[in-house]
């Protein structure tokens with residue numbers, strides 16, 4: 173028997189509070205504004221406030237998944253992953269990508285569109301060194317995005333990496349594991365408001381240091 177459709181979904185809606193967002197709230201630099209909003213999300217105790225959806229596309233259908241933001245600075249947004257994974261392969265074919273930060277309890281989202289590039293080896297090495305040993309071994313053991321025969325396959329791979337590095341103090345970074353820096357072209361800040369009259373402010377890159385700012389209809 174197929175499950176009953178969830179009829180409650182259509183009725184699930186809530187009224188957004190009147191927080192509001194005006195141009196002067198954000199200032200002239202979207203990275204600085206992002207850092208402020210991210211701090212708000214962390215201060216509000218949001219679960220994994222640095223989790224973001226990354227969308228990539230190298231063909232007719234885009235693909236999306238969550239990753240963790242590990243650095244945000246002047247250059248843009250950095251996350252770490254397996255470069256041979258689906259996302260890695262799609263970014264190699266087409267570096268254009270989109271990021272989404274869904275901060276529901278604050279009635280906020282941030283959307284980023286930009287271009288991804290693999291970070292320098294030294295940057296990836298430094299972050300890899302900071303990870304717990306288990307995560308380092310996992311990066312060696314998991315052929316991310318490949319179809320596998322079962323859990324045992326992965327357990328065996330992990331055990332074999334565990335043994336291989338048992339006498340090694342510093343686990344080296346796998347060649348297929350690195351960071352992607354997403355350099356933004358646009359950054360949109362969304363704040364929910366009553367009556368679905370939400371605020372949307374979108375920065376567009378003019379040059380290295382200058383951004384335009386436009387208001388979009390909700």
Ligand SMILES: Cc1cc2nc3c(=O)[nH]c(=O)nc-3n(C[C@H](O)[C@H](O)[C@H](O)COP(=O)(O)O)c2cc1C
Nearest residue numbers: 220223237238239240252253254257258259260317
């Ligand atoms: C909250 C959350 C955080 C995640 N963070 C990462 C991450 O930082 N890096 C990563 O490779 N996968 C991360 N994942 C797993 C990815 O969503 C995804 O399953 C994996 O990267 C394979 O994606 P792909 O096959 O599209 O390349 C995370 C998943 C969740 C739910």
